[in-house]
Amino acid sequence: MIEFRNFSFKYKNGEKNALSGINLSINKGDFVGVIGNSGAGKSTFTYAVNGVIPHHFEGDFYGEVIVNGEDTVEASPSKLALSVGSVFQDIDGQMVASVVEDELLFGLENFGVPHNEIETRISDILKMVGIEDLRYRNISTLSGGQKQKVAISAVVALMPDILVLDEPTAELDPQSSHQIFSMLRMLNEKMGITIIVVEQKIMLLSEFSKRLLIFNEGNIYLDGSPQEVLKDTSKLQEIGVNCPRVASLANILKDRKLYSGEVPVNIDGAEVMVRSIIK
Numbered sequence: 001m002i003e004f005r006n007f008s009f010k011y012k013n014g015e016k017n018a019l020s021g022i023n024l025s026i027n028k029g030d031f032v033g034v035i036g037n038s039g040a041g042k043s044t045f046t047y048a049v050n051g052v053i054p055h056h057f058e059g060d061f062y063g064e065v066i067v068n069g070e071d072t073v074e075a076s077p078s079k080l081a082l083s084v085g086s087v088f089q090d091i092d093g094q095m096v097a098s099v100v101e102d103e104l105l106f107g108l109e110n111f112g113v114p115h116n117e118i119e120t121r122i123s124d125i126l127k128m129v130g131i132e133d134l135r136y137r138n139i140s141t142l143s144g145g146q147k148q149k150v151a152i153s154a155v156v157a158l159m160p161d162i163l164v165l166d167e168p169t170a171e172l173d174p175q176s177s178h179q180i181f182s183m184l185r186m187l188n189e190k191m192g193i194t195i196i197v198v199e200q201k202i203m204l205l206s207e208f209s210k211r212l213l214i215f216n217e218g219n220i221y222l223d224g225s226p227q228e229v230l231k232d233t234s235k236l237q238e239i240g241v242n243c244p245r246v247a248s249l250a251n252i253l254k255d256r257k258l259y260s261g262e263v264p265v266n267i268d269g270a271e272v273m274v275r276s277i278i279k
């Protein structure tokens with residue numbers, strides 16, 4: 001449902017391609033985690049999915065990006081916004097209203113959702129993500145994690161097929177970050193929304209993603225399930241990406257022939273690994 005065909009992009013004022021020769025398809029319902037160094041092209045990748053490139057940033061666009069059957073160059077930004085919802089790291093910058101309910105209302109009215117449908121949409125989404133109690137709160141009084149939940153709810157209320165998030169937990173503590181990812185998993189599983197999330201915390205990404213994309217210098221360096229991508233610690237170190245500690249430990253134990261199972265991507269997996277070794 002998302003297809004990159006030989007896609008390259010160079011920003012108007014850029015010195016070199018921000019992304020080069022990207023070929024990729026992402027299936028409906030996938031949960032894709034994106035990681036890589038600063039300047040690797042992660043944000044550029046999200047802009048290519050949601051149409052910010054080419055509709056907002058000028059530059060040299062090569063190849064094709066097809067989202068839900070639409071060529072992003074030809075589709076209008078408003079049409080693309082119907083299928084792709086976007087969430088960013090700057091939590092306050094993406095809020096438009098002062099009260100939670102109005103934040104959701106604003107998007108729904110803007111997208112022309114019929115009035116008799118709006119109330120159900122708002123109450124359903126707030127209930128689903130477990131923030132009904134925040135409905136009448138002033139946004140400025142919420143915690144960072146609560147605000148980000150509101151921002152995501154406002155986008156999800158528009159029922160996009162795809163949700164693109166660029167470092168949504170950058171301003172959040174570990175516990176709130178985990179809650180945001182749990183919320184994304186629920187939206188992925190219950191509503192079938194395709195998730196594409198850029199995130200620096202690799203442990204979170206590997207725990208929640210079904211597929212990991214590692215970007216390096218404008219290219220896709222590794223692409224596969226977390227277990228596949230994390231099975232070579234040194235390959236990640238080569239480009240300065242840290243492997244989660246449980247995965248590094250598994251790789252060391254494998255090298256020493258003490259373990260031969262799957263690379264664990266969460267604490268439960270680590271426990272299974274340790275128990276199998278103790279046996």
Ligand SMILES: Nc1ncnc2c1ncn2[C@@H]1O[C@H](COP(=O)(O)OP(=O)(O)OP(=O)(O)O)[C@@H](O)[C@H]1O
Nearest residue numbers: 011012013014018037038039040041042043044045
């Ligand atoms: N508006 C712009 N104009 C010119 N060059 C840009 C622009 N935005 C990004 N670039 C360049 O494109 C390349 C990719 O940048 P991008 O923002 O996609 O990286 P990133 O992986 O998201 O990095 P970070 O982890 O720092 O957010 C970099 O070389 C960057 O300098």
Ligand SMILES: [Mg+2]
Nearest residue numbers: 042043044166
């Ligand atoms: Mg970025």
